[in-house]
Amino acid sequence: MKILVVDDSRLARSAIIKTLKEEIGEDNEIIEAENGKIAVEKYEKDRPELVFLDLTMPVMDGFEALKQMKAISDNSYIVVVSADVQEHAVEKVMSDGAIMHIQKPINLKKMQEIFKTVKLLLTIKTK
Amino acid sequence: MVNELKFNEDHKEVLRELMNVAYGSATAIIAEILDAFATLHVPRIELFHDSELRDYIIGKMEDDAFLCSQGINGKISGESIFILNRSSMKNISKYFDLDDSATDDDLNDIATELTNILSSTTVGKLAEQVDSMVAFSPPSVHVVNKVSVKDDLKMKDYSQAIVISTSIEFEEEHIYGDLILFMQDESIVWIKEKLDLIIDEYL
Numbered sequence: 001m002k003i004l005v006v007d008d009s010r011l012a013r014s015a016i017i018k019t020l021k022e023e024i025g026e027d028n029e030i031i032e033a034e035n036g037k038i039a040v041e042k043y044e045k046d047r048p049e050l051v052f053l054d055l056t057m058p059v060m061d062g063f064e065a066l067k068q069m070k071a072i073s074d075n076s077y078i079v080v081v082s083a084d085v086q087e088h089a090v091e092k093v094m095s096d097g098a099i100m101h102i103q104k105p106i107n108l109k110k111m112q113e114i115f116k117t118v119k120l121l122l123t124i125k126t127k
Numbered sequence: 128m129v130n131e132l133k134f135n136e137d138h139k140e141v142l143r144e145l146m147n148v149a150y151g152s153a154t155a156i157i158a159e160i161l162d163a164f165a166t167l168h169v170p171r172i173e174l175f176h177d178s179e180l181r182d183y184i185i186g187k188m189e190d191d192a193f194l195c196s197q198g199i200n201g202k203i204s205g206e207s208i209f210i211l212n213r214s215s216m217k218n219i220s221k222y223f224d225l226d227d228s229a230t231d232d233d234l235n236d237i238a239t240e241l242t243n244i245l246s247s248t249t250v251g252k253l254a255e256q257v258d259s260m261v262a263f264s265p266p267s268v269h270v271v272n273k274v275s276v277k278d279d280l281k282m283k284d285y286s287q288a289i290v291i292s293t294s295i296e297f298e299e300e301h302i303y304g305d306l307i308l309f310m311q312d313e314s315i316v317w318i319k320e321k322l323d324l325i326i327d328e329y330l
Contacts, residue, residue, distance in 0.1 A: 008169060009144040014329040056147065056167045083151025088164040104148045105256065 002029045004048040006039040006065065007081070008057040012104065016052050016081065019111040036060030040068045048076055050118060053098070055082040055089065063092065070097040077121060079114055081106055132286055132315050134174055137330055138322045143172045146291050149252035150306075153245045154295060160244070161222040163297040171292045180288050180307070181280055185273050187305065189213060193234065194279055195242035195268045201261035202317050203254050205285065205310040207246040211238060211302075213270075218300040235268045242266045249291075249306060257321040285309040 003020065007013045013032050020030065031046055033039035037060040043051065051069065055062035066078060080093045080101045090101045100117055102110050134142070150170055158165045175183060193216050195209045211219070216238060220229045223237055247263045254261045271279050289308040296302070310318070 009140070009147065011141050011144045011325065011329050018329065056151070056169055058169055083148040084167050085151060085155045086158045086164060087155075088158070104151070 001050060002031070002046060002048040004031045004033060004039065004042060004046065004051045004076075006033045006036065006052065006057075006062070007054040008034050009054075012054065012081070012106075016106050019106055019108050022108055023111045023115055036062055036065030036068075039065050040072070043069045043076070044072050047073060051076050051078040053078055053080050053082075055080060055084045055093070063089075063096070066093060066096050066098060077118055131319070132312060134319065134322075137326045138319060139172055139174070141322050141325050141330070142289070143170065145253055145256050146170055146172060146249070148256065149249045150291065152252045153248035156244050156248055157241060157295075158297070161219075161297060163222060163300075166296040168295075171290075173290045173292065175288050175290060176286070180290070181277050183290065184210060184276060184280065184305070184307075187212075188273055188276065191270055191272045192216075192276070193238045193268055194271045194276065195238050195246075195266050197242060197246045197266040198264035199250055199261050199308075200264070201254065202257075202259040202314065203250065203261050203310060204314045205308065207250055208280070208307040208309070209238075209242045209246055209304055210307070211304045215302045215304060218297075218302050221300060222297070231270060235270075238268045239266050242268065245304075246306065250308065257318060257325075259321075280307075286312055287315070 005013050005016050017030055031042055031048060033042050035057045039053070040060070053062045053066060062080060062082065069076065069078060074097070078098045080098045081104055082101065083104045085103050093101055099121065100114060102114065147170055151167060154165050154167055189212045191213055193211045193213070197207050199205050199207055216234050219241065220234060220237055225233055243266050246266065250261055289310065291306045
């Protein structure tokens with residue numbers, strides 16, 4: 001699976017990648033981006049199947065990046081992983097096409113929840 | 128002891144992300160109370176010693192500001208200070224249906240409540256992320272100006288201060304505040320050890 005991890009914090013990206021590897025193993029292509037603008041460019045070029053997207057970032061925030069990614073292609077599953085847990089923020093990203101909003105910091109239990117949802121969506125999609 | 132109290136760039140980077148998570152939780156609670164949507168910005172983390180902190184704060188102050196302080200006890204031990212300029216405080220008061228005739232007592236009440244939430248949620252969430260817990264004393268608020276703030280920032284009790292500076296935009300109202308954490312030297316040594324563990328694991 002090709003996975004794009006977007007966060008301005010090296011720590012946050014590293015935590016996502018580490019728990020990702022614990023959950024689904026090493027055999028995946030992981031791409032990193034440190035802001036929304038770079039993320040949109042990599043999204044267009046690499047077409048990942050799964051995206052982990054932060055919201056509060058410099059240059060371009062996750063809200064805008066989500067909209068631009070969805071406009072490029074609707075084929076990826078986008079999971080928002082953010083410290084912004086306001087009800088309004090959650091509603092906005094879900095209505096803009098994210099499949100989940102997860103509160104930071106990420107841990108293995110949350111990653112398992114994400115993959116349960118992704119597997120379920122993949123099953124529905126292939127039926 | 129001096130070296131034991133210094134934060135390197137990796138420490139600051141990890142602290143920035145931990146504070147980002149902590150501040151996000153606090154903002155969500157405040158947004159719910161004000162029934163408004165806040166736009167969060169990436170917080171800036173800066174470490175200051177005595178005179179540097181005073182110069183920084185005075186440089187950002189308008190004529191006067193509300194200085195809200197709260198004691199912290201636990202592995203992270205010290206004091207948190209939240210500084211809000213009067214214009215930001217007036218903007219906040221609009222969410223409580225107060226107009227320009229709001230008195231300092233009205234504004235003090237609001238500042239006390241907000242500080243209690245902001246500081247206890249932020250520091251509590253920071254402690255949680257480094258597997259610890261903290262207790263808080265009741266907050267106190269008073270109005271300071273550029274002259275009196277020098278005495279109000281009791282830097283003499285601490286060797287350095289961590290300043291988390293961020294602005295929060297609540298829809299049309301721009302609210303700017305600095306949250307300053309003063310930690311006892313033993314707490315700085317302790318939290319650095321915790322940050323080192325995170326650095327070893329993730330960076």
